[in-house]
Amino acid sequence: MQAPSSNEPGELIAGATSLVAPVAPRRRRGLSGGIEPYLYLLPGFLVFTLFVAIPTVGSIILSLTAWNGVSWDTATFIGLDNYIKAITDHRFQIAFWHNIVLVPYFVLLPLVIGLVPAAVVHQLQLRGARWLQAGLFLPYIMPGVLIGVVWAWILNPIFGPVNKILKQLGFSPPTWLGDFTWALPTVGMIGAWAAYGFCYVIFIAGLQKIPSELYEAARLDGANTWHEFVSVTLPGLRREIAVVLSVNLINALRAFDIIKATTDGGPGDRTQVMALYMINTAFGSRQAGYGTAIAVLLAVITLVGSMLVLRLFGDDDD
Amino acid sequence: MTLDRRELLKRSGMVSAGLAIGASAATHTVVAQDSEGLVFWDTLNSPPRSTIAEDLAKAFSEAHDGISVEHRGWETDELGNTLPRAVEGDQGPDVAQVNNGEALAGPMIRAGQLVSLKDYVGEYGWDELMPPGLLARNMYTADGTTFGEGELWGVSAEAEIVGFYYSRKIFEDNGLDVPTTFEEFEQVLGKLREAGQEPLLFGNLDKWQAIHLFGEIQGTYTDREYLDNLIYRRGDASFEDDSMVKAAEKVVEWKNNNFFLEGFEGINGDDAVPLFTSGGGAILMQGSWAAGEVQEAMGDDAGFFLMPPHEDGGTVLSVGGVGIPYSITTNASDPDLSAEFINTLVSEDAFNAFVDAGLLPAGDIPEDKIVEGTLSGDLYGNWNQALADDAVGHYLDWAAPGFYDILTGELQKLLGGQTDPESFVKALQEAYASSFE
Numbered sequence A: 001m002q003a004p005s006s007n008e009p010g011e012l013i014a015g016a017t018s019l020v021a022p023v024a025p026r027r028r029r030g031l032s033g034g035i036e037p038y039l040y041l042l043p044g045f046l047v048f049t050l051f052v053a054i055p056t057v058g059s060i061i062l063s064l065t066a067w068n069g070v071s072w073d074t075a076t077f078i079g080l081d082n083y084i085k086a087i088t089d090h091r092f093q094i095a096f097w098h099n100i101v102l103v104p105y106f107v108l109l110p111l112v113i114g115l116v117p118a119a120v121v122h123q124l125q126l127r128g129a130r131w132l133q134a135g136l137f138l139p140y141i142m143p144g145v146l147i148g149v150v151w152a153w154i155l156n157p158i159f160g161p162v163n164k165i166l167k168q169l170g171f172s173p174p175t176w177l178g179d180f181t182w183a184l185p186t187v188g189m190i191g192a193w194a195a196y197g198f199c200y201v202i203f204i205a206g207l208q209k210i211p212s213e214l215y216e217a218a219r220l221d222g223a224n225t226w227h228e229f230v231s232v233t234l235p236g237l238r239r240e241i242a243v244v245l246s247v248n249l250i251n252a253l254r255a256f257d258i259i260k261a262t263t264d265g266g267p268g269d270r271t272q273v274m275a276l277y278m279i280n281t282a283f284g285s286r287q288a289g290y291g292t293a294i295a296v297l298l299a300v301i302t303l304v305g306s307m308l309v310l311r312l313f314g315d316d317d318d
Numbered sequence B: 001m002t003l004d005r006r007e008l009l010k011r012s013g014m015v016s017a018g019l020a021i022g023a024s025a026a027t028h029t030v031v032a033q034d035s036e037g038l039v040f041w042d043t044l045n046s047p048p049r050s051t052i053a054e055d056l057a058k059a060f061s062e063a064h065d066g067i068s069v070e071h072r073g074w075e076t077d078e079l080g081n082t083l084p085r086a087v088e089g090d091q092g093p094d095v096a097q098v099n100n101g102e103a104l105a106g107p108m109i110r111a112g113q114l115v116s117l118k119d120y121v122g123e124y125g126w127d128e129l130m131p132p133g134l135l136a137r138n139m140y141t142a143d144g145t146t147f148g149e150g151e152l153w154g155v156s157a158e159a160e161i162v163g164f165y166y167s168r169k170i171f172e173d174n175g176l177d178v179p180t181t182f183e184e185f186e187q188v189l190g191k192l193r194e195a196g197q198e199p200l201l202f203g204n205l206d207k208w209q210a211i212h213l214f215g216e217i218q219g220t221y222t223d224r225e226y227l228d229n230l231i232y233r234r235g236d237a238s239f240e241d242d243s244m245v246k247a248a249e250k251v252v253e254w255k256n257n258n259f260f261l262e263g264f265e266g267i268n269g270d271d272a273v274p275l276f277t278s279g280g281g282a283i284l285m286q287g288s289w290a291a292g293e294v295q296e297a298m299g300d301d302a303g304f305f306l307m308p309p310h311e312d313g314g315t316v317l318s319v320g321g322v323g324i325p326y327s328i329t330t331n332a333s334d335p336d337l338s339a340e341f342i343n344t345l346v347s348e349d350a351f352n353a354f355v356d357a358g359l360l361p362a363g364d365i366p367e368d369k370i371v372e373g374t375l376s377g378d379l380y381g382n383w384n385q386a387l388a389d390d391a392v393g394h395y396l397d398w399a400a401p402g403f404y405d406i407l408t409g410e411l412q413k414l415l416g417g418q419t420d421p422e423s424f425v426k427a428l429q430e431a432y433a434s435s436f437e
Helices: A009-020 A032-062 A083-090 A090-123 A131-141 A145-154 A161-168 A182-206 A214-219 A226-237 A237-251 A257-264 A274-284 A288-313 B002-036 B049-064 B076-088 B105-109 B118-124 B130-136 B168-173 B182-194 B209-218 B222-229 B242-256 B268-275 B288-302 B335-345 B346-354 B375-388 B403-415 B421-434
Strands: B038-042 B069-073 B096-097 B159-167 B283-287 B302-305 B320-322 B326-329
Touching: A009 A257, A009 B375, A032 A288, A083 A090, A083 A288, A090 A131, A090 A182, A090 A226, A090 A237, A090 A274, A131 B222, A145 A182, A145 A257, A182 A226, A182 A237, A182 A257, A226 A237, A237 A288, A257 B288, A274 B076, A274 B118, B038 B049, B038 B076, B049 B069, B049 B283, B069 B288, B076 B096, B076 B105, B096 B335, B105 B182, B105 B268, B105 B288, B130 B222, B130 B320, B159 B168, B159 B288, B159 B326, B159 B375, B168 B302, B182 B335, B209 B242, B209 B283, B209 B403, B222 B288, B222 B326, B242 B403, B242 B421, B268 B283, B268 B288, B283 B288, B288 B302, B288 B375, B326 B335, B403 B421
Parallel strands: B038 B069, B038 B096
Antiparallel strands: B096 B326, B159 B283, B159 B302, B159 B320
16 A cells, blocks of 8 residues: 655645546645645644643653652652562562453453354344344443442342342352452453453454355355354454454453452452552552553553454454 | 535634633633632532531621632542642642541642641631640641641541441340440440341441451550551551550451451441441441431431440540541632631531531530430530540551551451461551651
8 A cells, every 4th residue: 555656645635526526626825735634633633642642651751750649849750660669569469460360251251251142143043133232232331330339239248139049049158259269250250241242242243244155165064053163153253353352351451440349459459450559559659650650561561462462363464 | 525524624623723712711710710719629529518518608608798619529539639739730729628647638738739727726716626636637747747746737627436336226125235345345246146136237348447447446455645656657656566466366356256247348338337227237337427327217226335445434545536627728819718718617607517417526516415315415425525535546547658558458358367466467567667768
């Protein structure tokens, strides 16, 4: 895709206009000829600069300071000390490890739970799937805090329906979110529940573009449903799987809202994660500089993680 | 089509430019309004508190030729995070609640964002509103480095004390009296468990109530001097103290004796209140701020007592303190007017409005407001006694910035059997000591 040799984007647009509109283009006067296209870009550029570029550069600068978040006068430049502190900070290491533990729950589990019904609906040509689609997608559009509050209620050991049922069945269930053994898997399962609808919808969309001839050919070759799934459906969904893996991985690494609303990192530090630790450090401990360094590290880790996923599962042709 | 689209883009560009100009104009209007009247930010964000704040603002406005007095009620965290940056950007209110100690007051004083109230104390008699032990919580040295002494930087309208709400009916049915000693309290808890009742209700999923549980028990083993030194960060006070170890051991013992609500680890603190009021247990550990909710649901079937001492007649430092104090920010266009307004927020009218709403204002409650055999009567009677004994303790998470996370995390570990009392106290001391570095 080589760009045409013209250096004047304004001329390009004017040229395109002349192709579409039968009326000869008006000759522009003064500055508008050369600047106009840039003016169209200006609102987007301003928004990007204001809300992405400046905060990013600002965060990187802040992360190199010791600042209590109250007055600029108190900020002092300390170079990379915050980053060195983070790497050696036992509490940050624990939080990082918990994010890693959450990866199977936030990334792989929703992928499997989303893929199976999508494949079943598509391969068996089930009717009424649209309703199923809407229902399965619902958790994904719910705010994480709301999901957390609702699940904390469902799993409430005293009022909640889960433990009531389990007790009636003769079990003695744990307190789930308040239990040192169960808290992390429980928030992981809540995260999986919140994400699988997204996977389902992406897969359903991806399945539409797999040519039905491939399934017919597979059947002619004697393939059963499982063989169709492995040999046609899965390879056909490679790009979608890459998208889902990278989006879910980003969600696993930046996990915050569900955990804040359910356990707030507890019991002890059993569900402490990087984003929560970042907030507590920047605002709770008033170490805004250090908290920002954690935020930058979190962004870098997330970027590297999602690039790795795209490299491993992305389309080699691109 | 193409021309239309271009026209649309042009117009949207004009709209964007217009919005930008409009936004800057709006900002100027806010600043202009700010200089004409008073803006105050606090955490009185829902009735009856917000109604009291707005009524007082209205009365102040009427007494000052209709000057505009604008109130904004925030969530505590949100206010704490927004206020310093708003003041830094010259967009802050004239008067605001500034959380005590290193939570916010210290850093804001050091940043030159608050106005000392030392010139107004005499004029308005604010030093006589509360006993010295409570007043100290709103004090800092002029340079903002030492908490608990020096000048007054804020005035509190409300106060707080943590204690135990109980069901008179459940106590009566089980032949129990309000305990007057710590040992009696333990016997009551044991008898309630034997009788098949949930003895002590609280919820620790959202962490904060364990601070109160531990603080209440620790308050029976400690004294004023030690606790003040620890919280005001004076001298060599350390968490590695007998009172801390004993309290931690007692917490574990109570847990092992099943004195706590079964499943307390999995419910939020505020969920324990409706559980109690609906008959789910005999005793609820909660602050005075829950009195309204308990009163509304249970009427005078509910009573209130403070943590009893080990020996009859002894003193216990109950967890509690002053409400978040009102301070004047350096953005205030007229500090004298702001001070006068603060005085309205702690006036007799304000005091009575808080009492009438079943809330706890900062100061002695007049005897005629105390009705025996009622929940508010129990609360106010106990509060007056605690004031008279100088027995209002502290929230231990005030000890250092960010200490809340450490303390709540370690308490959850203690209650979950993941640490022992000695290691628990050691971990607290390590975090406390590192806050001085």
